[in-house]
Amino acid sequence: MGGVIVSRNTYIASIRQALTEEMRRDESVILIGEDVRLGVFAGTRGLCDEFGPDRVIDTPISELAVAGAGIGAAATGLRTVVDLMFGTFLYLAMDQIANQAGNMRYMFGGQTSLPVVFMTQNGGGLGAGPHHSQPMHPLFMNMPLIKVVVPSNPFDAKGLLKAAIRDDNPVVFLNQLSLGATRAEVPEGELVIPLGVGEIKRQGSDVTICSAGLAVHRCMEAAEVLASDGIEAEVIDLRTLKPWDKQLVIDSVAKTGRFIAVDESYPTCGAASEWAATVAEFAFSDLKAPVRRVSNTDVPMPFNPDLERQVMPSAADVVEAARSTVGVGIGVNADGMPAVDGD
Amino acid sequence: MGGVIVSRNTYIASIRQALTEEMRRDESVILIGEDVRLGVFAGTRGLCDEFGPDRVIDTPISELAVAGAGIGAAATGLRTVVDLMFGTFLYLAMDQIANQAGNMRYMFGGQTSLPVVFMTQNGGGLGAGPHHSQPMHPLFMNMPLIKVVVPSNPFDAKGLLKAAIRDDNPVVFLNQLSLGATRAEVPEGELVIPLGVGEIKRQGSDVTICSAGLAVHRCMEAAEVLASDGIEAEVIDLRTLKPWDKQLVIDSVAKTGRFIAVDESYPTCGAASEWAATVAEFAFSDLKAPVRRVSNTDVPMPFNPDLERQVMPSAADVVEAARSTVGVGIGVNADGMPAVDGD
Amino acid sequence: MSIKPITQQTQQVQSDHVDSDQVVSDPIDKKSVGAVTALDIYRRVVLIRRFEERVGMLFRQGQLPGFVHLYIGQEAIAAGVCTALRDDDYIVSTHRGHGHVIAKGGDPDRMMAELFGKVTGYCKGKGGSMHIADFSKGVLGACGIVAGGLPIAVGAALSAKTRSTDQVAVTFFGDGAANEGSFHESLNLASTLNLGVLFVCENNQYGEFTAATDAMNIENVAERAASYGIAGVIVDGSDPLEMHLLAQQAVARARQGGGPTLIEAKTHRRDHAEGEDAFLAGQKYRSDDELAAAESSDPLNRIHKDLLSFNFASAAELETIDAAAVNKVDAAVQFARNSDDPTEAVLLEDRWVA
Amino acid sequence: MSIKPITQQTQQVQSDHVDSDQVVSDPIDKKSVGAVTALDIYRRVVLIRRFEERVGMLFRQGQLPGFVHLYIGQEAIAAGVCTALRDDDYIVSTHRGHGHVIAKGGDPDRMMAELFGKVTGYCKGKGGSMHIADFSKGVLGACGIVAGGLPIAVGAALSAKTRSTDQVAVTFFGDGAANEGSFHESLNLASTLNLGVLFVCENNQYGEFTAATDAMNIENVAERAASYGIAGVIVDGSDPLEMHLLAQQAVARARQGGGPTLIEAKTHRRDHAEGEDAFLAGQKYRSDDELAAAESSDPLNRIHKDLLSFNFASAAELETIDAAAVNKVDAAVQFARNSDDPTEAVLLEDRWVA
């Protein structure tokens, strides 16, 4: 990359870099939320020094009004990034996000665009207990006109956040809580990853493993283990969950004939459900074995870090699912098939 | 039914009957919400006359606090029914429903049960516009420990509501807005339909059609049309969406070999996604054709009644899906397969 | 702690500094509105009235889908406030929103078409009665969620401040809405960010069928301004000219960076929603006295009388304006009837912005 | 509209009728608490302090997972209030909740085990610091959502009223929480239903790193009581005995059906969360003066001095109580360390009630 400065960013530094660059590039971009000046997650730290308190706006603890203010500002000429700290706090702002932002453009017949990003921390991994660890993405995926982004690494975090800020639609941008300190090479300046486009992280011919966010790392670890068994897994990082890159997944399954959906969220109506259903609907004739889902155990996120690890998809879970699916062919009596879980 | 009085109830009258009977049976049952005394949906009308204002409690327009009060009361010895009018209003109460009711028993290590029912109107059909027509069930299905009930007729409405009130877990009880005036024979007195148990509404050998709520009616209409084509559809009404009757569906698919999920909600991470993924995962070797989903068009519920009808699953949509799936066998080049829809 | 009782007359807002202690109760000189503006207010009041009467009739005839909440009885508020605004100021409306849109200069044709669900409507038939918007006139939309509009108005005012314009944002809402968390958060946020928002509470004394007095243990919503360190004022919301003068002061202050005002307009609605008689099936929730009081404080009569007594217009001139309003409404119904239903293509429009 | 300034001394609550105008500022006779109760309060204050000091140390040593918000500096509030309660009264707590649980009679062993994530903990290791509950003592749970507990306390009080008991419900929350919609809705609902709730706002002057004065444009959260027609009082939240006397009055009123009270306890916290120094990396958000003021108003010193000056106890007796607290905490750490981690079976417990 001739002339481009590349540094080994943490995920959090990538977020800060994306915000800084976009705020420099476009003075209509503002940032609003609780303690964004001091920067509780450090992703917004220092921005007020450069851009001043009119563009980096601290608020009272009032998620509903703050989210709504972001929407009102986005409908009247600004691009707003609303920092809502932790995923579960979005429940307090849900009327504004779902009922207002989620409908506004459509229900007003296209009279407005709505360039607002709701940014928060998603999922578990820090032993933070049930109110600070919940995976939120399936809820937003169900909403017709909200984009949902879940980056899995510092490079993508930067490129996707820049794209999200430039997007004229409401975007829920979900940083994976436990990836904050991970590092990767990230170029300074223009790096924009289009929303809705997934990435093949690893080529493989035997099984397609589809994932996003933190779980991508588990899938990549699993792929290494599987390779030593002679099973070549193709690992897809969707990056954007709504709209999502169906074609990439379907094409991959056409090649591999086997499909595993790995998602760090609750199993029922989770992201894995959507991916698995889509493959079963649109790539059925390619499938040599049942689709498999690996999701969280269907319980609130427990505090104890060991329990929390057990709840979330592990590399071992993915390996086991892959082995069982690769061992199963159509017509074979389904020995490798899991029992219906009985809750 | 010797001695049992059976009347031709409207759906709304069934709700009122269930509430009346349960409040007579157990004086710890209370009803709380906006205008429950006068009874905006008439399902609560007249109850205050019998049970008095201490058990039929009108509140200010404050969904969050009202839902939370229902939870606090349920944690301290009452059984509460919280009437929240319209589904989208639950977004305002989401912190209390999802973060508090959804976690409380588990995160406190089982120290409490939580007999609270959140009752509201779900889905479209009345031309009420996007803020009064939204299907809400997939959001709650994703939550680990909230039960979700969607009755499709007056008989079930009574039996399921009585079961929900007696249940010691939080239940989101979703009345289908447009079924309020439909009628059926409903016995007075003890009629309790266990939560989590689905029902086969129509036996069939060629294709399993799984549904709930309003959409069940569309499926039954479709089954009639299909029968005249010589296609015998088995129609399942799940009645409870979480936990749901997986085994009933899987057993049916074992018989029919074909599966269509029909749900009046948005398609991505919708109920149909969950059902289709489950069948593809656990009944794969029985499937002779791709699973198919029939859900809402992925847009907010429009006001114009014709548009609204187009958005929701119709009998014709179900017929078309069934015909295409019955025409497709494994190994056959997938002519009947739909294109990947491209949003 | 005590609250000085607020008399139910218009209270003056001072534009110097935000302080809830600055409410003076000078009698207002309604004539100071002037003939031109007063007639403008009348024109809007009467157009809202004729529009709403027609909508009610059409609904009762089964010609309109969905729910309809009419603005009849509250016209003074929208007309009084919106005549104090510029075209580029913002308003955010409610489920009872037709009057706000008309008062801000919305097109009756496109409104009526929307109520019929036609493609020529403001929202192409996709929004309906509770979701009419006209961004070209600063109408950021009606809202089916009680108190859902308040945060959005705060955002619009924030946007104006950040973009260094002096645009003002107004959010209308009911007495019932004042008990939503959104009310609290929005007023507090507007106060801490010192934004130019008018929070206009249309206290028609009921939220659906629950009396405001049962839904809060204070007499006046305006008292709540003290919780946010902003000015709170009470005005006779059935009096178009008083309403206008009061709004003017609050708008002036907001424009000059003086921050938000909570205006409580005491008023009466006719019904909660059209068709409620059938629904109520004889259940009563208001006394005959209340109904009579509502009747006698009719804002259209009030401004009609004022205009005559101030010699701003003759009865015949007012009659002409009224007739013009009726004509506009006739034309709007014609326009709506002659318009097409939205096609399936329209259903799929207005999703993602590319 | 005006608010009479509230002096920052304890205000008497009258138990006859709900009226925000009934605040009298008689000086309080702290000695009237009596030796037995005062020592009980001291015992709780010192146990909270020793417990929290140890938790802080363990956290900094990396022995505890998750986040930890200590109650150090605010002990007077929990101890003063909970000594005014019966065992069967309810409390709902916050993210900064250890002190509330101890003050209500919670078991330090099971608390410490929970902080370690052990199966012997109150929540079997599934809740952690922000989710400790003890239903047997009426502790309906801490809460990681700011202001999430207020509606639940309203519900508990509603339940008490419906069941015709005279149980009272207390919800503790911070100054930051007072800006959440939940605060508004909960106080209003408790007022309209006339429920026996104490809303105890622990105003430690910061929400995370945002000053309360930046998050609202009024000086005292208690002023907001006027919005709900309930009594609002301010108390020195660093003074355990004053806190107790004030709480007693509010509890008495609640028990007699006199409705809710908003109590604002002015206090100081030590830090927002353990480990924040590393996180702040030199960023400052408080002045040295503020830190000194916090230091000098230490509630443990305060009650220690009072007990001696009222001759309720000798220094040696207080030292004995303190030493016993340290022992309890030692034992709790031992208990926690010796306990097992939850198994996978525990993970799957406590889902549906059959």
Ligand SMILES: Cc1ncc(C[n+]2csc(CCOP(=O)(O)OP(=O)(O)O)c2C)c(N)n1
């Ligand atoms: C969040 C929410 N809760 C409840 C409703 C149902 N609802 C529609 S109008 C209304 C009454 C609103 O009262 P108020 O704010 O006084 O306005 P008004 O109808 O009197 O103009 C209610 C409760 C709603 N639309 N949104």
Ligand SMILES: Cc1ncc(C[n+]2csc(CCOP(=O)(O)OP(=O)(O)O)c2C)c(N)n1
């Ligand atoms: C709904 C919600 N928003 C934000 C947070 C993040 N948060 C945790 S503690 C805190 C500060 C709360 O301030 P205050 O209520 O004054 O309590 P204090 O910490 O001072 O005791 C915040 C913002 C949260 N936990 N919940």
Ligand SMILES: [Mg+2]
């Ligand atoms: Mg009203």
Ligand SMILES: [Mg+2]
């Ligand atoms: Mg604080």
